[in-house]
Amino acid sequence: xxxxxxxxxxxxxxxxxxxxxxxxxxxxxxxxxxxxxxxxxxxxxxxxxxxxxxxxxxxxxxxxxxxxxxxxxxxxxxxxxxxxxxxxxxxxxxxxxxxxxxxxxxxxxxxxxxxxxxxxxxxxxxxxxxxxxxxxxxxxxxxxxxxxxxxxxxxxxxxxxxxxxxxxxxxxxxxxxxxxxxx
Amino acid sequence: xxxxxxxxxxxxxxxxxxxxxxxxxxxxxxxxxxxxxxxxxxxxxxxxxxxxxxxxxxxxxxxxxxxxxxxxxxxxxxxxxxxxxxxxxxxxxxxxxxxxx
Numbered sequence: 001x002x003x004x005x006x007x008x009x010x011x012x013x014x015x016x017x018x019x020x021x022x023x024x025x026x027x028x029x030x031x032x033x034x035x036x037x038x039x040x041x042x043x044x045x046x047x048x049x050x051x052x053x054x055x056x057x058x059x060x061x062x063x064x065x066x067x068x069x070x071x072x073x074x075x076x077x078x079x080x081x082x083x084x085x086x087x088x089x090x091x092x093x094x095x096x097x098x099x100x101x102x103x104x105x106x107x108x109x110x111x112x113x114x115x116x117x118x119x120x121x122x123x124x125x126x127x128x129x130x131x132x133x134x135x136x137x138x139x140x141x142x143x144x145x146x147x148x149x150x151x152x153x154x155x156x157x158x159x160x161x162x163x164x165x166x167x168x169x170x171x172x173x174x175x176x177x178x179x180x181x182x183x
Numbered sequence: 184x185x186x187x188x189x190x191x192x193x194x195x196x197x198x199x200x201x202x203x204x205x206x207x208x209x210x211x212x213x214x215x216x217x218x219x220x221x222x223x224x225x226x227x228x229x230x231x232x233x234x235x236x237x238x239x240x241x242x243x244x245x246x247x248x249x250x251x252x253x254x255x256x257x258x259x260x261x262x263x264x265x266x267x268x269x270x271x272x273x274x275x276x277x278x279x280x281x282x283x284x
Contacts, residue, residue, distance in 0.1 A: 170255035177262035
């Protein structure tokens with residue numbers, strides 16, 4: 001613990017808050033752009049940018065394997081699929097109003113904003129208990145490929161195999177759902 | 184000094200709420216789908232932040248499985264969108280109400 005504290009006060013990590021605020025501004029901007037832009041292709045590109053920012057956060061949090069997976073799985077596989085479907089359906093800008101502003105929508109949005117304000121208030125004011133007040137640095141070495149592999153192939157072996165089955169079922173289901181005619 | 188945990192939690196809450204608002208106000212079903220992905224990612228960020236703060240690998244293992252489920256969800260969800268578009272020629276969420284009572 002003492003060596004960890006020493007390391008975190010050394011000069012090598014001074015840029016982290018700067019990097020955090022830069023990435024946070026980027027992440028919020030891209031997320032808002034995704035929600036408000038009328039063209040779904042622009043929304044998809046913004047979301048890809050958001051995923052890259054999140055990968056940056058994962059690196060800040062020393063989760064190296066998940067940062068790589070975030071780019072490979074989310075920005076790579078899933079978003080390529082989404083962009084592919086947008087192109088396939090030939091969706092342009094929406095002519096009809098892109099936003100629903102009914103009574104219930106306004107109430108829901110108001111509740112969501114109130115909820116996030118409450119959460120921010122709590123995060124700022126609540127004194128966290130001891131283990132959570134430590135530096136993020138305490139988790140160094142947890143997210144390496146070696147540590148993740150050891151956990152996934154010992155304690156989480158059964159869920160890992162189930163995940164394989166889930167992906168197989170999803171692939172078969174997707175093929176059947178998107179097929180032209182069920183016979 | 185490094186970044187304190189509440190910053191990550193606050194950012195995650197903000198991203199999640201942006202996703203919620205997107206699901207509420209957008210009409211394009213693909214954009215709604217992307218907002219759901221954004222919400223999943225916000226939760227992943229919370230899990231990794233806690234995992235790093237506690238030095239505990241279980242949170243990151245959970246994120247791994249969330250990613251796998253998100254991939255499966257993307258495949259099936261987009262297949263449903265394609266099937267719906269083939270039948271109704273629309274991606275407007277207000278026109279998709281055949282399962283509504």
